[in-house]
Every structure is written in C-alpha cells, then in structure tokens.
Amino acid sequence: MLQPFSWMVLAGRLALFYLPFIVVGLLTGEVLLLLLVATGVLLFWHYNNQKKLADWLWHDRSMIPPSGKGSWEIVFNGIYKMQKRNRVRRKELANVIRRFREGAEALPDAAVVYKTDGSIIWCNRLAEAILGFRWPEDSGQHIGNLIRTPVFIEYMQGRDFSEPLEIVSPVDAEKLLELRIMPYTSGQNMLVARDVTLIRQLESMRRNFVSSVSHELRTPLTVLKGYLEMLEDVPDANQGMMGKAHHVMAEQTTRMDSLVEQLLTLSRIEATPDVSLDERVDVPAMLNIIEAEAVALSGDKQHGFSFNIATELFACGDSDQLRSAISNLVYNAVYYTPAEGNIVVSWQPCREGAEFYVQDDGPGIAPEHLSRLTERFYRVDKARSRETGGSGLGLSIVKHALSHHQSELLIDSEPNQGSRFGFVLPSQFVSTD
Known part of the structure; x- marks a missing residue:
C-alpha cells in the first residue's frame, strides 16, 4: 500500500534525505558544499525519473509503468491507473460509436452528421447511394459543396428546419428526395434523406x-x-x-x-397548391348566400340560425377554396344537428387575423374520432351518414383548402355537448379595406 502523497510526507522525505549530508557537513565543516551536492543528487534523481516518465508516455507502448521510488512511485502508479480507466472508457465509447453506426447503417434513410458550419462529420452507406457522398473521403467537406441544388442552399442558410424539403437526387434526376434536418448534439445537426419517388x-x-x-x-x-x-x-x-x-x-x-x-x-x-393572395374575397356576402342555402337545406328541421358577421371584414386568397371550406362546415352542422337545434356561425376579427367558426348543440363527437375526421371517406357513424347523405369528404376538403391559406381546422367537441368547427386566417390573408 503506497503512502498517500502530501506536503507533510514530502517534507519528511526531504528532511531524511538532507539529514546525513548536514551531519557530515557539520563534522567536516563543509555544510554548504554538502548541501549543494545533496541538491545536485536530488535534481539528478528527479530529472532521471522525468526522463523515465517521458519515455514511458511517448515511446514505450507497454502499459506497465517504470519503477520508481518515493513520490515518483506514486506519480507513476497514479498515471498508470488513470490510463487504465481512460482505456476502459475509450473502449466503452468505441462500442457506443460502433453500435450507433451499425444502427445508422440499418436505417431505411440516408443519414449525414455535420457541424453547424456545414462540414461533414459522418454519413452512412445509403447517403453514398442516393446523395453521392463518399466516406471517408468527404469528411470535413462542406455539405453545400456536395448538394449544390440552389433551393437546398437557401434552406440551409434560412436555418428554419421545421418543414421538410423535397429536392431531386444529386445522383439520379428521376428520384425525388425528402430532406429533414434536426439538431443532433451541441454544434452538430443530422440530415436525414428519404426516397419519396414512389410515394x-x-x-x-x-x-x-x-x-x-x-x-x-x-x-x-x-x-x-x-x-x-x-x-x-x-x-x-x-x-x-x-x-x-x-x-x-x-x-x-x-x-x-x-x-x-x-x-x-x-x-x-x-x-393547385399555390394560392394567389391578390384576390379579395367578400366573405360577408358569401356568408349571406350560405345562410340562405343553409335555411333551405334545414327544411322541416327548423334549425335556429344565428350568423354573427363582421360586415367590413374581408379575406385575401382563393374564393372557391374559401367558399368550399366555409360552406362545408355550415352544411355539416345542418346535416348533423337534430331538428330544432341551434347553429351559430361567426366571422369576426381576432388578434391573429380573422376567426370563423360554426357551433351547434348536436350529439357531439367522441375524442377517439377527432384526429381522423379530416381523413377521406372517414365517418363517425356510417349508418347515420348514409341517412344524411354524408360522403366523408367535406372535412378533407376543408383541411386542404385551409392549408393553402396557412391555417388549420380547429375542432372542439364532446359527446352530448355539441361541436365547434372553425379556423383562424392569419393577418396576411385578411383585409378590412
């Protein structure tokens, strides 16, 4: 068991080392000379151990530390234990990296890890196949030098990776790739590319x-x-x-x-994914026509209608798509609200722009159906939908029309508590002139 290193131990060893020289010096009357000799011997011993340490660290490939005495024995053994721990950690880290790379190679998508400055750190084999990368030759290359599509360069420079990007494959003009970029670790991002040509x-x-x-x-x-x-x-x-x-x-x-x-x-x-914002849509006039149609559609059901319309609030966008979205929401309320039920339609300004909603006191919808209502041909009650003539396409039309106006369908419904369907148009799609 080695004695732990401390100032007290060091002072005691120095005292024991210098004591014989001091005694001999006192007997011979050459105290300073013998102290100088003792210091020279001590320095030679320290430099000799330093050389042993340097040779062991830089030239000797052996794990076994050199032999030493005193404080140097503690230093040699301490470094030996530290190296041993570091080798274990490096081995564990190497296993983690190996497992990560094996997992990344098993992915059905191309994966590229790069620094935030664009320099490539690593990529899997599928990235070589569909992006044209070469590993490890392209290590350190800027990713923009390998994917030179202008829209990708703009996507990288914009640093807004909330939405995926679709580009033509750099190695095959007939393949369409969907790229997603996400934070990986501090100062690094991961690019994932998927072949969506068939889809x-x-x-x-x-x-x-x-x-x-x-x-x-x-x-x-x-x-x-x-x-x-x-x-x-x-x-x-x-x-x-x-x-x-x-x-x-x-x-x-x-x-x-x-x-x-x-x-x-x-x-x-x-x-028509691109919507022109130049067209001014008279939503109040549109709602007046839809109100008359809804009353006629209600017929013998005698629904109670309440249309709260801001008469000077207009929209900008595609009038046909907005009419499809608004009319489908109103007509659905008429179809599914029981006789003599109440339907409230609102078109009013709000902080984000303009809000439209249709609220009824019908049977409501169970929570498990809400997330699927905008799927094509999906109907909560198929038998009831056949009675009312529902096709299951209305809300799908609403969803797509609203997505072209940077909006989304908002649904709030509970069984036996009625339903509220609506959306908010952003301010750039709203006009009050």
Whole structure:
C-alpha cells in the first residue's frame, strides 16, 4: 500500500534525505558544499525519473509503468491507473460509436452528421447511394459543396428546419428526395434523406384516377338525372312500386352527383397548391348566400340560425377554396344537428387575423374520432351518414383548402355537448379595406 502523497510526507522525505549530508557537513565543516551536492543528487534523481516518465508516455507502448521510488512511485502508479480507466472508457465509447453506426447503417434513410458550419462529420452507406457522398473521403467537406441544388442552399442558410424539403437526387434526376434536418448534439445537426419517388408517384396516380373517374361519372349521371326528371311528368309514373323506385333512384343519383362534385373539388384543391393572395374575397356576402342555402337545406328541421358577421371584414386568397371550406362546415352542422337545434356561425376579427367558426348543440363527437375526421371517406357513424347523405369528404376538403391559406381546422367537441368547427386566417390573408 503506497503512502498517500502530501506536503507533510514530502517534507519528511526531504528532511531524511538532507539529514546525513548536514551531519557530515557539520563534522567536516563543509555544510554548504554538502548541501549543494545533496541538491545536485536530488535534481539528478528527479530529472532521471522525468526522463523515465517521458519515455514511458511517448515511446514505450507497454502499459506497465517504470519503477520508481518515493513520490515518483506514486506519480507513476497514479498515471498508470488513470490510463487504465481512460482505456476502459475509450473502449466503452468505441462500442457506443460502433453500435450507433451499425444502427445508422440499418436505417431505411440516408443519414449525414455535420457541424453547424456545414462540414461533414459522418454519413452512412445509403447517403453514398442516393446523395453521392463518399466516406471517408468527404469528411470535413462542406455539405453545400456536395448538394449544390440552389433551393437546398437557401434552406440551409434560412436555418428554419421545421418543414421538410423535397429536392431531386444529386445522383439520379428521376428520384425525388425528402430532406429533414434536426439538431443532433451541441454544434452538430443530422440530415436525414428519404426516397419519396414512389410515394409521390402513387399520390399523383391517385389524384389523376380520382379526377378522371369523377369526370367520367358526370356524363352518365347527367343522363340519368335527365331521364328521371322526364319520368316525373309521365302520368302514373310516380304511383306504386314505380313511384317508390323512381324516388330511390332520384335520391341516390343526387347523392352520387354530390359525391362526384366533392371529389372534383378535392382534386382541384390538391392540384393547385399555390394560392394567389391578390384576390379579395367578400366573405360577408358569401356568408349571406350560405345562410340562405343553409335555411333551405334545414327544411322541416327548423334549425335556429344565428350568423354573427363582421360586415367590413374581408379575406385575401382563393374564393372557391374559401367558399368550399366555409360552406362545408355550415352544411355539416345542418346535416348533423337534430331538428330544432341551434347553429351559430361567426366571422369576426381576432388578434391573429380573422376567426370563423360554426357551433351547434348536436350529439357531439367522441375524442377517439377527432384526429381522423379530416381523413377521406372517414365517418363517425356510417349508418347515420348514409341517412344524411354524408360522403366523408367535406372535412378533407376543408383541411386542404385551409392549408393553402396557412391555417388549420380547429375542432372542439364532446359527446352530448355539441361541436365547434372553425379556423383562424392569419393577418396576411385578411383585409378590412
């Protein structure tokens, strides 16, 4: 067991070392000379141990420390223990890095770790395949020198990575990549690139299919509606079984015509992601027309309507899309609110811009359905939706129309407590002139 190093121990060892020299010096009368000799011996011993330490640290690859006496034995063994701990830590760190790289290589996406100044630290093999990187040759290269797409350079310089970026692959012009950048560690970011070519192709095919089928259905539906209207003028055509069949066919034809119209509306909205802000939309006039339509749609249900409209509050954007969003919310309230229920429609200024909402005292919606209401063809109660003629496309249209105006659908509903559907238009989409 080594004696711990302390000033008391050091002073005691120095005293024991110098004592024989002092005694001999007193006996011979050469105290200063012997003290000088003792100091020289002590310095030689220290420098000799320093050389041992330097040789061990810089030249000797052995883990075994050199032999030493006194305080140098403590120093040698202390450094030895420190090196041993550091080797264990380096080994653990190397295992962590190895596991991380193995995990990153197993990812289905390309991953690139780079410093905030843009210099690349590491990338996986998939980044080499779809981004054209080379590892380790590109270590330290600026990421903008390897992905030279102007929109990516602007994306990097903007430092707003809240939304992903889609670019053409630098190595294959037929591939579309979705890039996401997120903080990794202090002073580092991670870029994740995913090949979304097939997904975008499927989305395009779906939109084209829906649009094509909807257009193709309009012609036979128009013919059917025309003949059904002609049958209304035929004597005795509306009696008995023929009358019942005529009524069902007319009802279902109207329902299918409405579904086709909504499919076409949704296709048009999806096909025009860029909305012109130059068009001034007279929302109060639009709501006056929708109010009259809602009262007519209510019919025998005799709903109580309350329209609170700021008459000098206008919007900027696409009038067709805004009308689709507003009318769908109002008509849904009419469809699903029980007879003699109350419906409140509001269009008022707010701190963020302008707020629109429709509130009813209908049956409400259970929490588990709220997150899926904007999915295409999703209906809370399918049987009830068939009775009311619901297609499950209305809220999907609202969602897409609002996204083009930098807004989103806000839903507040509880079972037996009614529902409130609305949105807030940002100030840049609002006009009071």
